[in-house]
Amino acid sequence: MGNIITNIEQLVGRTPLFEFENYEKKHDVKAKLLGKLEYFNPSGSVKDRAALNMIKAAERDGILHPGDTIVENTSGNTGIGLAAFSASRGYKLTVFLEPGQSEERQKILRAYGAELKSMLDVPGVPEALANGTFTTQFYQDAIQAYCDAQPTHHFFINQLINEANPRAHYETTGPEIWEDTDGKVDILVATSGTAGTITGLAKFFRERNKDIKIVAVQADVTSRPGGSENPQTIDGTAPFGDPGFPDGLKAPFIVGFDYDECIDVKGEDAYALGREITKTDGVFLGQSAAAALYAATLVAARPENEGKNIVAILADNGMKYLSTNMYPLDKKVQ
Ligand SMILES: Cc1ncc(COP(=O)(O)O)c(C=O)c1O
Helix, strand or coil: CCCCCCCHHHHCCCCCEEECHHHHHHHCCCCEEEEEEHHHCCCCECHHHHHHHHHHHHHHCCCCCCCCEEEEEECCHHHHHHHHHHHHHCCEEEEEECCCCCHHHHHHHHHCCCEEEEHHHCCCHHHHHHHCCCCHHHHHHHHHHHHHCCCCCEEECCCCCCCHHHHHHHHHHHHHHHHHCCCCCCEEEEECCCCHHHHHHHHHHHHHCCCCEEEEEEECHHHCCCCCCCCCCCCCCCCCCCCCCCHHHCCCCCCCCCCCEEEEECHHHHHHHHHHHHHHHCCCECHHHHHHHHHHHHHHCCHHHCCCEEEEEECEEHHHHCCCCCCCCCCCCC
């Protein structure tokens, strides 16, 4: 029979590269604004690539076995990807969520059968946060200790240091973009959570084009999830390039990572672009995707970038942000 998919894993990757032509015309953009639409992945985000690759690598390395529980700390999308592939491969999954995750993400994780916990449920974390000794390393050690204390085998998959995370982008996302542009990418723009996406892509592109510009995007200090009262935060992103930001609080892949520029984006600017692009081009973006595309528009507006190909990685779509005020409903029809 024709073309029938029997496993959601067959749907990971090969996402479209989309040119925002209507937006370009409206604003007389002189560069090409290209977005890698990662919400076409089967559980709806870029993190499907890393989730699947990490599970496969752990199976290959003999450290994940049938009946095991996978454990992860996640801002949501990695958990959702792991939940989908754990379901299809028969694993149990426990996720520790960072604060401020949207309600939809939590409901989706539950629907796939994952067990949800707060990072504050990890023994020792509330105390470390209260007394200022919390570091990324501390958090990873605390989750590992939690896993070791369980009566059955709990495997901490740890996207923060798992090399299969950036490798997923080196081996799939990068080659797809290369193929779709015939290798003609001048500037790559991406947000970062674990930095798996941006470090894997930077390695791929720098090996092929020494002139490529790698632009990292982070939420402006007022728009960061967790530590901000701002109702317009940018979910799924972590601080990237703040001078003086201690290495101990950064995602390990970022430390020592060579990027050309880091752009701070305010939540309100990302949301406004998300709302506009839905109307100009019919593409419904999530918060970090809108932030990445907003940064790409800033880069595109520079005279030196006229005629260049700018690729922004658009991590997910707007569906998981409907409980936030990114896409408000001014009047509910009864
Ligand atoms: C919405 C969203 N955008 C961007 C990212 C960043 O991806 P990475 O972890 O590869 O840096 C994530 C990761 O969790 C995410 O959930």
